[in-house]
Amino acid sequence: MGNSIECVGAVKAIHQSDNVDRWKREYQCFKADFGDLPKDDDLASGSSVMILDTGEYAEYHRPTKSWNII
Numbered sequence: 001m002g003n004s005i006e007c008v009g010a011v012k013a014i015h016q017s018d019n020v021d022r023w024k025r026e027y028q029c030f031k032a033d034f035g036d037l038p039k040d041d042d043l044a045s046g047s048s049v050m051i052l053d054t055g056e057y058a059e060y061h062r063p064t065k066s067w068n069i070i
Helices: 031-036
Strands: 006-015 020-029 048-051 057-061 066-069
Touching: 020 031, 031 048
Parallel strands: 020 048
Antiparallel strands: 006 020, 048 057, 057 066
């Protein structure tokens, strides 16, 4: 089985903290691919992922470049 990560939405916005355009993205994936989610420099905090097989939800924290299940 291949990578199950799918981007289902994206909005480009200027972030006030550093006045830089970043993408706030919404993803869906399976738990097996959670560790493969992007951690790009242009990915905004608040980007999210729905993990389809477990029902978990996570958000991206840009300063630490980490995805956190909430």
